[in-house]
Amino acid sequence: MELVYNGEKAHELFKDASEMENTTAVFNLGQCCYYGIGTAPNKSDALKLYQRAMKMGSIDAIYCVGTCFDKGIAVDIDKKKAIMLYEDAAQKGNADAMNTLGQRYENGVDVVQRVDKALELYNEATKKGNAEAMVNLALCHKKRIMENKEGLTEQEKKDAQKKVEEKKKMFDEKTTQAKTAQEKAKSSDNKAKEADKLATDAEGKAKAIEKDDKKKAEENAKKKNEEATAADNAKNKMNTDLAAKKKTLPEKQKELDKKKDEVKAAQDAASKATGDAKKTADANVTTKTNEMKSLEKTVNDLKEEIKNLETELPKKTKAASDLRTAANQASDAAKKTASEEEKKKAADDAKAKREQATSAKTQAEKDQKEAEAKEKEAKTAQEAWEAEVAAYNKAENQPKVDVFTLLSKAAELGNADAMYNVGYCYEHGFGVGEKMEEATKYYNRAIEKGNTEAMFTLGNRLYYGTAAERSKGLDLLKRAADNGHTNAKAFLEKVGSYF
Helix, strand or coil: CCCCCHHHHHHHHHHHHHHHHHHHHHHHHHHHHHCCCCCCCCCCCHHHHHHHHHEEEEHHHHHHHHHHHHHCCCCCCCCHHHHHHHHHHHHHCCCHHEEEEEEEEHHHHCCCCCCHHHHHHHHHHHHHHHHHHHHHHHHHHHHHHHCCCCCCCHHHHHHHHHHHHHHHHHHHHHHHHHHHHHHHHHHHHHHHHHHHHHHHHHHHHHHHCCCCCHHHHHHHHHHHHHHHHHHHHHHHHHHHHHHHHHHHHHHHHHHHHHHHHHHHHHHHHHHHHHCHHHHHHHHHHHHHHHHHHHHHHHHHHHHHHHHHHHHHHHHHHHHHHHHHHHHHHHHHHHHHCCCCCHHHHHHHHHHHHHHHHHHHHHHHHHHHHHHHHHHHHHHHHHHHHHHHHHHHHHHHHCCCCCCHHHHHHHHHCCHHHHHHHHHHHHCCCCCCCCCCCHHHHHHHHHHHCHHHHHHHHHHHHHHHCCCHHHHHHHHHHHHHHCCCHHHHHHHHHHHCCCC
């Protein structure tokens, strides 16, 4: 579908969209008011809309508001504010702002003259396709080439070197401050860790003795001592029993040996007896034998008991020793158990040390933040220094720009000044071979766009040509003069053709 220009419709649509808080629409509505598109021109309304769009984040609006303050459009002239707004818009990527600032820095208007800064701004705007910046960049380099000033002048070098030295000095100062702050932070951190350890140890000690119960500990020690005493008594009794049985065993063994002899003697007598005597002798053998067996049992029982006692005695001895050790430990523990006063003292000490640790930690954190801030400042200073060095090297070693190519590109984008200057390059062989035919072609293209410098240059040349060319030249000179070209007016007055 083919669209037909309709300013009123455009204005209406932008207005509707602006009421929906569309940033681009608000800015474009401001353009309509400024240039009278679909409505009567109203610079005051335009400024208000630009300011509204600027608050909404429009970068183009920032540039337009700057232009209003720069030229006093619907507001009092404020060059300082205009430059500030141009700087803001340029930093945010607006090519027109870059170009405008470049012109100010190149010519030292409202700012301190810095051609290197101007070249940098023109170059950035050129990268964004700004044809006017391309022309300004090319002409700035053209001027420097013609004046043999490509690179930095001696004064520019001195100024640039001074800035580098100042940035380096600032970097060194910030680095020293950062190092001092870091050492302080490290020291504070070590103190905080040491304080935390002391507090933790004190808290552990306080926590441990808080559980202490002196009365209970003393009762436990008493009980353990009673158990150990009972074990000692049992052990001693067993020792006494063992000694008694060991003493009895030889006596019983002697009785048993004697009884064995009596049994043998009775058996011998019984074997020789006869009749009733034999019956009496046999009965005696039986009696003696029974007595012998009884003694044998007694001896064997004693041996078994001694054996058992000898086995159990070491166990009883060890058990008694262990209980005595436990009793002694319980007694020692009871003596060491903290009193209520000692508990309070430990708790107060732990609390005081924890407060010291907390304070030390707070100070360490504060010092660390300070160190980080100083390191950030040092890094910023380093970046500023390195940027200044890079800018100096870039300006000093900047290769010469191909002026003709840059102007040709701007001319192809439709810039009349570029067309005129391409014609100039062809006429004078600047960066390209002399070609008057090409020069004339570009002058005419510039003239078609109303470029008065092209009108004057070509008119001046044609004036000294053939009669037909002279007539055409006069027409061009008159057009230039009528459009305010002072040199064209002066030329016509000189030759008596301006009326």
